[in-house]
Amino acid sequence: MVQNKVLRLGCSKIGASAESPRDPQQEKDSAVQHNVDVQAMSATARGEERVCVIGCGKSGLIGCKVLTQRGVAFDCFEEGSQIGGLWVLNNDSGRSACYDSLRINTSKLVTRFHDFPVPKHYPMFCPHQEMLAYLESYVDNFGFRKHITFRTQVVSVIPQLKCGFTVFTKALDTGKVLTRHYTSVIVACGHHWDPLWPKFTGNFMGSVSHSHGYRSPKPFVGKRVLVIGGGNSGMDIAAELALSGAAKTILSCRRPVHVVPRWVFGMPSDVAVQPWLGVTVPRRWVELCAAGAFWLSRGGSQESYGLPTPKFGLFGTHPTVNPGAGDILQLIKKKKVTPKPGILCYKDNTVTFLDGTSEEVDAVVCATGYNAKVPFLPEDCPVTKDGKTELMHLVVHPKLPGVYFLGFIQAHGPMIPCVESQMSYAADLIQGVSELPPPEKMGKTIAKQHDFNRKNFTQVERHALMVEFHRYLLQTQMARCPKDKRGLGKKLWRTKRFLQFCAGQTC
Structure with missing residues (x-):
């Protein structure tokens, strides 16, 4: 009942007609009574941009930083008690899957903000403590x-x-509900918090858990896991269990996967492909x-170590990076992990496995x-549907x-550059520099994304949000074409932007 009153109050304040003027003080008193943020309401009533940012993991922080630099008013809301999202161990938001030994899978050379370098003394593949410190200093640097x-x-x-x-x-500590109005909303709460459980056929008498709740190998010492x-996550946890006292570690994969080494010939494996190479050379050649x-x-194929080699190409799936806890291929070869x-x-x-073999186990980690x-958000606006994205450029829902x-x-590369490119596009739309195409054209763009994914990625549920790293960065940059560019001007702008991208200006 109260909620309905608040909704009517919000719309009447922003869209009030000349025929029914309201007393300002009466309006303010009514707003306070119904827990309405008067400042946010009055700002939008004056036609000012005011943005709601939801979540302050790395994606939300990028959103906040860009809005700050562009002078756009915003509020950011976070369920936890600190910034950092997934990089906070035992985050009281309940959304983080961070565990004691977690470290980044991509090197610090590419896993960084374009305008805020990772400290030189940090290791190449940073543990979660240093990633969190890096995010904290990012917030303080941009204020x-x-x-x-x-x-x-x-x-x-x-x-x-007509009113945003x-x-x-x-407020989780007091239970107080507050109503605000915004012209735009940035959803940066992440998608790694609601565990997807496999289907179990039969009855299992041991313990069953999800990797989202995994923190250390201690509960599994002496057990068959x-x-x-x-x-x-699966390979990282399996490697850590095998090295930390599990009686036996078994790794079950429904389909073969490519294991990508962190280092190649003494350098991080993710620095070899430059932007120009990623968008000009045929995908198969790079692969x-x-x-x-x-x-x-x-010194050989995965199969020589005992792990089957997939029949699809290297970029046909989200890459599995060799775990930080140990070389998974060596552990399989030494019989410490059983694939x-x-x-x-x-x-x-x-x-019992699909090959007919059976194993006795005490615990299962999914x-x-x-x-x-x-x-x-409204139920009829899902992020994915039937294993396909519903978002244009993975940023906008029609x-x-x-x-x-x-x-x-999900990308063949680090997340931060992708989100920086997404936010540049979103900020241009918020400020009216760029504009969205008509809904039917947005639908056609999304259909093209589905067709590309069908042809280039294995068709599994986790690839609904899959993109090729450099091609996606270029795609979101090209979508930023100013709305006043037409004909030849648009072509010239796109040519200039393409050359800048190839030269390394990816944001």
Whole structure:
């Protein structure tokens, strides 16, 4: 009942007609009574841009920084009590999957903000403590911490006809619900927080957990452990368990995966492909060169170590980087990790695999990914549907113009450059520098994305948000073409932007 009153108040304040003037003091008193943010309401009533940023992990921080630099008013809401998102160990938001030994999978040379270098004394592949310190110093350097409200949950974002978005927030420590109005909303809460569980056939008598809750190998010492999933988390956890006292470690992968080494010939493997190379050379050529370099650097194929080699190309799936806890291929070769195919069924403590073999295990850790969910948005505006993205350029939903998604992406490369490019595009749209195409054209663009993914990536659920790193950066930059450019002017702008991108200006 109160919620309906608040909604009517928000719309009447912003779109009040001349025929029904209201007393300002009466309006203010009514707003306070119904927990309405008067400052936010009055700002939007004056036609000023005011943006709501949801989440302050690395994606949300990029959003805050760009808005600060562009002079756009904003508020940022974070469920936890500190910045950092996934890089906060035991984050009280409950959304972080960070564990004790976690470190970045991409080198600091590419996993950095374009205008804020990683400290030189940091190791090449930083542990979570140093990544968090880096994010903290980023906030302090650009001075926007005062705009972040911690321990606050965004309950719902409701599009309003002709008046932006009504945002309901809840203070987690007091339970107080506050209503605000914004002209735009940036969704930067991430998609690695709602665990995706595999289907279990039969009954298993041991313990079952998800990698989202994994913190250290201590609970598994002396136990026979089955890790399900060949992604980064699955292989990282399997390697750590094998080196930390598990009686036996088994790694089950439904399909073979490519394992990418962190180092190739003494240098990080992710620095070889330059922007110009990533967008001008045929994908297959780059794929073959990279695979050849990996084969030479480790002295043979994966199969020679005991891990099946996929039949699809290196870029056909999200890369699995060799774990920081140990060389997974060496551990498999030394019989410390036992690779297995997908699971057929469970019975008591026995797991039977698709190849007909069985193993006795005490515990199962499911490193099987996450659901891409945004519960505070309308139900008819999902991020993905039937294993396909619903977002144009993975930033804009056709049904929600004015809402911009940051970080809802899987790429062959680091996340930070992708989000910086996304935010540059979103900020141009917010400020009216660029404009969205008509809904039917947005639908055609999304259909092209689906077709590209179908042709180039393996068709599994976790690849719904998959992109090729450099091609995606260029795509989002080209989408920023100013709305006043037409004909020859547009072609010249795009040519200039392409040359700048090839020269290394990716943001």
